Structures are given as C-alpha cells and as structure tokens.
Amino acid sequence: MSDGVHEHQHELARRIDRYSNKDGVHSTAIPSLFLIRESVVTEPIFRVNEPSFCIVVQGQKEVLLGQDRFRYGPGSYIVATVDLPVSGQVIQASSQTPYLALKLEFTSREILEVLNHSDFPARPHKTTRRAMFVSQAEPSLLDAVVRLARLLEDHSEDIPLLAPLFKKEILYKVLKGPHGIALEQATMEGSHTYRIRDVIKYIMNHADQNFRIEELAVLANMSAASLHRHFKEVTAMSPIQFQKQLRLQEARRLLLSQSTDAAEVAFQVGYESPSQFSREYSRMFGLPPREDIKRLRGMDQ
Incomplete structure (x- = not known):
C-alpha cells in the first residue's frame, strides 16, 4: 500500500x-x-x-x-x-x-x-x-x-x-x-441487465403475489428461458428464489415489529401453507419463526 x-x-x-x-x-x-x-x-x-x-x-x-x-x-x-x-x-x-x-x-x-x-x-x-x-x-x-x-x-x-x-x-x-x-x-436501456431491473422492480412491488415466469418474460421482452438465465446471471438467484428472500425478510420484520403469530404473517407475505413458510424460514434464518424472534428480542434486551 x-x-x-x-x-x-x-x-x-x-x-x-x-x-x-x-x-x-x-x-x-x-x-x-x-x-x-x-x-x-x-x-x-x-x-x-x-x-x-x-x-x-x-x-x-x-x-x-x-x-x-x-x-x-x-x-x-x-x-x-x-x-x-x-x-x-x-x-x-x-x-x-x-x-x-x-x-x-x-x-x-x-x-x-x-x-x-x-x-x-x-x-x-x-x-x-x-x-x-x-x-x-x-x-x-x-x-x-x-x-x-x-x-x-x-x-x-x-x-x-x-x-x-x-x-x-x-x-x-x-x-x-x-x-x-x-x-x-444497469442503466443502458435495452441491455439485458436493464430489462432484468424492470422485472426486479415488479417482483419487489408484488412480492406477496404469485406469478408465472411467462408473465415476467413478457415484461422483460424475453423468452421464459432467456429471462430465467439472465435473471440468475444478474442476481445469482432465480425469480422464485428472489421473491422467496423478499417474502422471508418481510416476514421476519413483521414478526419483530408486531404481536402476530407466524401463520398470520405467512399469509400476509404470500404463503398459502404455514408449514411451508416455517420450513423455508428455518432454512434461511436457522431457526423456526417463534424461536428465531424470541432469540432476536432477547439480544435487544
């Protein structure tokens, strides 16, 4: 240096x-x-x-x-x-x-x-x-x-x-x-990254809603296969994985800020199955929702 x-x-x-x-x-x-x-x-x-x-x-x-x-x-x-x-x-x-x-x-x-x-x-x-x-x-x-x-x-x-x-x-x-x-x-109109950025904005604004990859492909003016490939190249995730991360981050925030049970939060962020929500939450954060939030609140005391 x-x-x-x-x-x-x-x-x-x-x-x-x-x-x-x-x-x-x-x-x-x-x-x-x-x-x-x-x-x-x-x-x-x-x-x-x-x-x-x-x-x-x-x-x-x-x-x-x-x-x-x-x-x-x-x-x-x-x-x-x-x-x-x-x-x-x-x-x-x-x-x-x-x-x-x-x-x-x-x-x-x-x-x-x-x-x-x-x-x-x-x-x-x-x-x-x-x-x-x-x-x-x-x-x-x-x-x-x-x-x-x-x-x-x-x-x-x-x-x-x-x-x-x-x-x-x-x-x-x-x-x-x-x-x-x-x-x-990311700023050049027409580039693959620019078009993926538009898809990212859509997913972030509709993270609690289900979508089909074909719908996102129309938004990006790509084929479904091309969208999936370029989305992963840009974000290191598939569109579904990207949405899942957004949902689980939002769920954790809601559980920390509200006196709400995990099942209700699961529905709020777009999950139809509380058990699936609990499995995916545990996989991402290392503990089931209730135990994770209890641990986090204990750290703040």
Missing part, C-alpha cells in the same frame, strides 16, 4: 470514527451518504441492498448474494447496481479497531448523467454481468471519497455545490474501473 493510499485510509477512518460515535448506520448532512461503524463481529443481517457504493477503511465484512460470497476489507469497495436481497456480516471488528465504512447511494439517473458527459469507449453489452462486485480502490478514487468526507467538517455551506460534483467523480472512477461495465449495463 502506497503512502498516499495509507494516508487516505487513515483520514477516512478518523473522520468516520468522529461522526459515528456509536455502532450502526449513520446518516450525514450529505444526502445519500452514510457512515457505518461496528465494534463487534455481527451475526448476518438480512436486507435489500439498494444501488450503492460502499468502501471499507477498517475491519472486514462478508456479503452473501444467493450462493455468491463477497468479502471485502480496507481499501476495497463493493457496488450493487440494482436492488438485491442479501445478508451481510461484519467478520472483523473490535472495540479498539471497529469496522468502519462509508456508503454512498446513487440512482440510475445519476449514472446516466455521468455516462452522457463522458467519452467512454464503446463496450460490448452482450455478456450479462452480476449486479454486485468487489474491487480495490485506486488512489484517485480514494482521493475523491476523502474530499467528499471532508465536507462534513464545518463545510455545510459547500455541500449543495460540491457534494454532487464529488459524487459524480466517484461514480466516474467506478465506471472507469475493471467492473464498471456492470454498472453501465
């Missing part, structure tokens, strides 16, 4: 530590920028990962997408190009050396704006890429991230003008990187 990269890492760690005095995800004065701190190794957290760029400056984390595992640590970043149901776990952290990360959410419109004002060489879009990737941050990318983070320190009057510029620079550097084509594909 060069001296410049080491200095950037150290400065980012110091700034994140300063503005996140307790564990968790912290919003900032910069829209779409979040600071993350964890002082202990965590158990897997299940959630939908929105399109975002996340760089780690201290500790390590592992994200599971379908059967794909992404591990990243200091100086590396992870990008999700579409909404994806994942589980994430901090695997290296301590009170003396907490896990520290910076997360920047973005929209397709912001990516398109960068692409429209850049002179990227033509790149082939026939090969569908996974909608999540890990890469090592180049010094110039780290420099842009540091300049964005510096705005948090008594520069609130500069944020409206400079934060969008630094954000565009970060996205530009990611697009130029070795996996940038995956990010580009």
Whole structure:
C-alpha cells in the first residue's frame, strides 16, 4: 500500500470514527451518504441492498448474494447496481479497531448523467454481468471519497455545490474501473441487465403475489428461458428464489415489529401453507419463526 493510499485510509477512518460515535448506520448532512461503524463481529443481517457504493477503511465484512460470497476489507469497495436481497456480516471488528465504512447511494439517473458527459469507449453489452462486485480502490478514487468526507467538517455551506460534483467523480472512477461495465449495463436501456431491473422492480412491488415466469418474460421482452438465465446471471438467484428472500425478510420484520403469530404473517407475505413458510424460514434464518424472534428480542434486551 502506497503512502498516499495509507494516508487516505487513515483520514477516512478518523473522520468516520468522529461522526459515528456509536455502532450502526449513520446518516450525514450529505444526502445519500452514510457512515457505518461496528465494534463487534455481527451475526448476518438480512436486507435489500439498494444501488450503492460502499468502501471499507477498517475491519472486514462478508456479503452473501444467493450462493455468491463477497468479502471485502480496507481499501476495497463493493457496488450493487440494482436492488438485491442479501445478508451481510461484519467478520472483523473490535472495540479498539471497529469496522468502519462509508456508503454512498446513487440512482440510475445519476449514472446516466455521468455516462452522457463522458467519452467512454464503446463496450460490448452482450455478456450479462452480476449486479454486485468487489474491487480495490485506486488512489484517485480514494482521493475523491476523502474530499467528499471532508465536507462534513464545518463545510455545510459547500455541500449543495460540491457534494454532487464529488459524487459524480466517484461514480466516474467506478465506471472507469475493471467492473464498471456492470454498472453501465444497469442503466443502458435495452441491455439485458436493464430489462432484468424492470422485472426486479415488479417482483419487489408484488412480492406477496404469485406469478408465472411467462408473465415476467413478457415484461422483460424475453423468452421464459432467456429471462430465467439472465435473471440468475444478474442476481445469482432465480425469480422464485428472489421473491422467496423478499417474502422471508418481510416476514421476519413483521414478526419483530408486531404481536402476530407466524401463520398470520405467512399469509400476509404470500404463503398459502404455514408449514411451508416455517420450513423455508428455518432454512434461511436457522431457526423456526417463534424461536428465531424470541432469540432476536432477547439480544435487544
């Protein structure tokens, strides 16, 4: 690691530590920028990962997408190009050396704006890429991230003008990187990833409803076989597996937030069989619904 990269890492760690005095995800004065701190190794957290760029400056984390595992640590970043149901776990952290990360959410419109004002060489879009990737941050990318983070320190009057510029620079550097084509594909109308993104939105908005693969194929303007293949290439899951993850994540959230039994929640999220729901819940979270929720509530006390 060069001296410049080491200095950037150290400065980012110091700034994140300063503005996140307790564990968790912290919003900032910069829209779409979040600071993350964890002082202990965590158990897997299940959630939908929105399109975002996340760089780690201290500790390590592992994200599971379908059967794909992404591990990243200091100086590396992870990008999700579409909404994806994942589980994430901090695997290296301590009170003396907490896990520290910076997360920047973005929209397709912001990516398109960068692409429209850049002179990227033509790149082939026939090969569908996974909608999540890990890469090592180049010094110039780290420099842009540091300049964005510096705005948090008594520069609130500069944020409206400079934060969008630094954000565009970060996205530009990611697009130029070795996996940038995956990010580009998610925003290019007509690409397979772009069409799969529309299917993902439909499934997320109708997760509690049953569907046939042929219906999704019409939405994507693909054959059923082509949709199934490209959907799995993008998300590491079939459409049914994707929907199942959404349903079970929502079921867990409802069980934690409401005094409702598992059978009622199963029907709310779209299951017709409580026994099937219990089996699939146990397979995903490691325990039947009642035992899992009891354990989680006990951890919060």
